[in-house]
Amino acid sequence: MRRDIFQAIADPTRRAIIALIALQAMTPNTIAENFNTTRQAVSKHLRILTECQLVKQEQQGREIYYSLEIEKMKEIDKWLEQYRKIWENRFNQLDQVLSTIKKQKKNEK
Amino acid sequence: MRRDIFQAIADPTRRAIIALIALQAMTPNTIAENFNTTRQAVSKHLRILTECQLVKQEQQGREIYYSLEIEKMKEIDKWLEQYRKIWENRFNQLDQVLSTIKKQKKNEK
DNA sequence: CATATGTGCAACTATTTGGTTTCGCAAATT
DNA sequence: AATTTGCGAAACCAAATAGTTGCACATATG
Incomplete structure (x- = not known):
């Protein structure tokens, strides 16, 4: 699915996620621990960020590391x-x- | 009312409005003529853009000229x-x- | 092999958003 | 003075959005 990058960065939580994974790759659980949301909510944000190629993922076993596509x-x-x-x-x-x-x-x- | 600038530029129509009035100040009617929307819809967008200080207005008689606050x-x-x-x-x-x-x-x- | 852990996804909900229609008001035009 | 024009605001509506809850599945761990 195609996605507008400006629409993606409109949400403050997503901008916070971007700032976080810009420094180092993180799993959804770790990201969620940094905010007041559930892992599922983070997962949804990560999906939107992935859909517009702002974020890339790397699977390691059962963990998925997300990082910024600068x-x-x-x-x-x-x-x-x-x-x-x-x-x-x-x-x-x-x-x-x-x-x-x-x-x-x-x-x- | 305070308004998030990233939320303001998320909408493609608003970005188009910004691009338009960046070149020269325009009235809502003139702006609306450049798109497939009504003046009222443009008016709502201009209000949002004004709320986050992305746009300034100057009244001349009954016309209001909007321009970009660079x-x-x-x-x-x-x-x-x-x-x-x-x-x-x-x-x-x-x-x-x-x-x-x-x-x-x-x-x- | 049973259990725990990490994950995405679907269903549901409350809220927000972008647009239309209708209205009232002030400034111009006749 | 009556009409037209330019405008913002309110009421309304359909669609999108952010979040929660519950689930299924794969990978670790005991």
Whole structure:
């Protein structure tokens, strides 16, 4: 099933899970211990995160270790890029204003 | 009312609205014309976007012009920063591997 | 082989969400 | 003054969502 990455990171619990498994791979039980939820609830979140490839899993015996697929996070960064251009451009414009003021002061001397 | 910015950008229609008003300020009617929705639906989206300060409004007569509050977008960038560190670090590690291979080839000559 | 442990999945529920319809109000237009 | 236009808000509805409970299954452990 395909899944929107922005919809996936909308839930605060899922963002907390992402932050947790970004540091090291974890089993659903271990993740659940870090929050006030059941393992089943975590499992559902992990499924959603897996569906949009934000998370990968590695089975070891009966345990399944989940970890962050960092490559997928770049997709958000890519979306943000268009807006970064805007705020950086705005910064440059401010920069120009400041240097203009500077020049004017110079001429006043 | 306070509102989670990640929840705000989760909806694809809202992201489209953001992209639209990032370029220039627009009235709800104009925005609605660009999509397959009613003005009322757009109005609801704008309300949500306003509630998390992603959007600002300026009244001109009976028209209200909505535009993007670019500063708020940086909040997403800030959240992404912790993960950017991870993928940049990973890239550096790859870089080291590549330069090691290069050195080895050099020594083979 | 019996039991304990780790897991995903389905059914169910309360809540949230995105959309439509209807309304009232203020500003423009006639 | 009457009508049109632009707007937000409330009421309503269908669909999605997050969580709980109960289950089945596979892998360890005794």
